[in-house]
Amino acid sequence: MSLAQKPKVPGAAARAPWTDPDAKPFIRIRNVTKKFGDFVAVNDVSLDIYRSELFCLLGGSGSGKSTLLRMLAGFEQPTSGAIEIEGQDMAGAPPYDRPVNMMFQSYALFPHMTVAENVAYGLKQDGVARAERDERVAEMLRMVKLEPYGKRKPHQLSGGQRQRVALARALAKRPKLLLLDEPLGALDKKLREETQFELVGIQEKLGTTFMVVTHDQEEAMTLATRIGVMNQGQITQVGEPREIYEYPRSRFVANFIGDVNMFEGRILVDGVDHAVIASEEAGAQIRIGYAVPGREGDPIAVAVRPEKITMGRQPPAEAENVLSGVVEDISYLGGVSHYRIKLASGKRVRITQTNRDRHEDPITWEESVFLSWETPSGVALSS
Amino acid sequence: MRSGSFLLIAASLGFLFLYAPILSLVVYSFNDSRLVTVWGGFTTKWYGEVFKDTALVNAALVSLRVALIAATLATILGTIAGFVLSRFGRFRGRLLFTGMVTAPLVMPEVITGLSLLLLFVGLEQATGWPAGRSATTIVIAHTTFCLAYVAVVVQSRLAGFDRSLEEAAMDLGARPLKVFFSVTLPIIAPALISGWLLAFTLSLDDAVIASFVSGPGSTTLPVEILSRVRRGVSPVINALATLIIVVVAAGFLIASLMMIRAERQRRRDEQKALTGK
Ligand SMILES: Nc1ncnc2c1ncn2[C@@H]1O[C@H](COP(=O)(O)OP(=O)(O)OP(=O)(O)O)[C@@H](O)[C@H]1O
């Protein structure tokens, strides 16, 4: 579930800017490539980000997320391609001349300065007068709920407090764009969830555009207005969290975001409004409710999320998308249960069921069961 | 049990080996006899003699002045060299530069001293400067060889330096020079201080290089002591040496205590932070 589903852009309640062809992007990344020697860390990335977005870059380790962020901050120069912020080309602009601030993964708090001096550092560089500086620092510390800690040194703070100081310091100059590299990486799970809410709250209050790097897909789903999924230096898909989860466009994205059952097969019937896919793995024909890319005979995969599959002892009334197998494993988690079903082909299928009723006679190990899902629930993936 | 007593004996012998000479020096500084090795009763008169001996006091003052200036110059230049070594990645001639900066660490002092002497003489003939050997030439010589030590200390401190601190400063609007003075320098200051102290003691200690490049009226303490010892050890030298030991030991003790206190304070702070209040 996303915290950030309600539209955040002023006056755009009806339409998100990324669906509006006339909207002007705030940041334009055009065909940006970054090479380190022969190694391509970021490969031809193009991306538009709009004002007041909370954009999450999601990807595995080494996929180039930090490198892309560092190019926005000005620590690295693109090998080719251009980055524009508010229509201004950033080529050659050093970090200290960009309307961008960054919150570092390691927080990078200055150890020899107090919390208040850390927060004031950026304002000092801008030559903000003493009185105003003090006021802004107090305001920032209030915002991150660290008012009583201004006189402490960073090593006198807990991990969560340090993280909030880093956020306050990065926001003190009121940047147009805030870059956050794994901002919550060092926090434990509980603190992390609390902080996610705070982060979204602060972002909504200030209206600053946030670009957050994470490799935690749940975090991305919670925070983001849109997610960009990165893999091997490329952005493979950009979309709202729901869109990415429900309509992945590649096997990689489907696998990377959430759990998924992937059935490999070939196109049997390619109609204008439906398709039928023969899958040996599934041991059945799978019907898709829309036209699929490719021709008859082409290889294709069907992705079905575990919670979209229903399971029963009796074969369901409809004849399509029905598989049969044997329950191999069950994990009961209270609210939900996970089942692993072994099909005749040997393929394992994962199912999640909510435990709505208190069954007297629940499905148990070694039972033969029928699995089915509604036609719109399957996603055909050719890449 | 047996290995325990063995360790005890080994440790005692080790400490005896290290400290017996120093102890005998201290004891003989209170010896009321001109002959250093014959005990003639207890006295403190040699300590008074130390301060009456103007040549000795002057030499001590020269040594101090030279050490202060040379350590400061070496720290400034060595910091720059250490910075270049750790920061500029692979530039053309890096290996040569590294070798040249660190060569004085392994160069025999006699060679360093001789070559500097030749340089000064050559320079004087060519340009008229430096006019003869003086405290200035000692300062230059000491700066050259202390610089290498400071550069190594600073370089190793910078090797463990979190670069994201500098990036954060730059990101917040500081230009590179400002970043250096407001972030890098304060953080590596302890390394600079220990580099300075190292340079200071090295300069105070040195007798070999100084004896090549010192001139009349600019004799340093080690050179003075060495030349007197050649004429025979006097109890005055013992007294002087004892004074030096006391000063060094006191300085060392104070520095250690300060470090222990700072460490304790830091621990307490961290404890406080973790328990939340
Ligand atoms: N300065 C550099 N020199 C050489 N290679 C680099 C450099 N910086 C990054 N890389 C390489 O570029 C690739 C992408 O690195 P990047 O730090 O952007 O990954 P990431 O997506 O942030 O990963 P993580 O989630 O682990 O932080 C990695 O393979 C990394 O080794």
Ligand SMILES: [Mg+2]
């Ligand atoms: Mg990274």
